[in-house]
Amino acid sequence: QKPSIKKINVNTASVYQVANLVYIQKSVAESIIEYRNVNNGILSLDELKNIEGFPYEKIDRIALYLSL
Numbered sequence: 001q002k003p004s005i006k007k008i009n010v011n012t013a014s015v016y017q018v019a020n021l022v023y024i025q026k027s028v029a030e031s032i033i034e035y036r037n038v039n040n041g042i043l044s045l046d047e048l049k050n051i052e053g054f055p056y057e058k059i060d061r062i063a064l065y066l067s068l
Contacts, residue, residue: 006065009066031053
């Protein structure tokens, strides 16, 4: 049995929680939180490509750990 992956909600997670995700550096996590606050939330994971430094080429892997 595969271990279940605990997803974090990108709209409510702390900088610390986001920074603990695979491929996400603390500076990028801070940018995600700032983007989320300015835009009243993130409606689609596609929006993450707007964040400078976000490793969008790894979105398929990162998305396994995120919810909206």
